[in-house]
Amino acid sequence: MQQPETTVKIATFNVNGLNARFAALQGWLAEFEPDVACLQELKAPAERFPADAFRAAGYHAIWHGEKSWNGVAILSRHEPPLERCRALPGDPEDLHSRYIEACIGDLVVGSLYLPNGNPAPGPRFDYKLRWLDRLIRHAGDLLAEQRPTVLAGDFNIIPTDLDVYAPERWRDDALFRPEVREAYRTLLEQGWVDALRKLHPDQRVYTFWKYLRNAFTRDAGLRIDHLLLSPPLAKRLVAGGVHREVRAREKPSDHAPVWIEVG
């Protein structure tokens, strides 16, 4: 039977601890029913990924976990994600679980958790810059495939002054330093489209608020969670936003889910 034309909902959510956040995540999945959800900061080893509970909630999943830190996953409502890789190419020594990529129907989906990079300068910031070099190279390879592709996740990059409540306080931070913003611009120059900025060119749209000092109620936020779309997917973009209400609930992640709809 021919299905009616529908939109596809794709979201990214840094959960800050999958097991601590599972009830909240389950609630959000039930309400929003994303077709695809990219998760970051699982902070759980692979064997503690609640795959059965996700199945019960209606989701297939692939994941790349590690003990205590990092961790990324891709959830899919309709068909199982077909994994393409579970590390960003270019450095076999990099063992952090920060990238996983899959085919879901006609889509290519990458879920990423970019290194924070603080304190900067220093070895952690150097690691972030090397990771960005590898991301730019891989992102170029993905664009060359000319397929509908989304790179979604916690980029730990504040792209512009519009994306931070107090730019002057963040100038020297690893999330906002010139090298990092330059790398983000390089991705856009390659042809990737920043979905939320495309839809809301002049608006302050934050995705993260510190737990400290009532940052959320003061709306002292950052926009660091992004969905970058390849041109074939960008032309299908119809809507998008941030589920701020999820950040306002009991025991929230410090990030809110970011979502788009594509035709």
Place this chain on the structure above:
DNA sequence: ATGCCGTGGAAACCACGA
């Protein structure tokens, strides 16, 4: 405001986050 929360894991604290 440089760790005020929060998480995870080891050890009754510490690392890390952004």
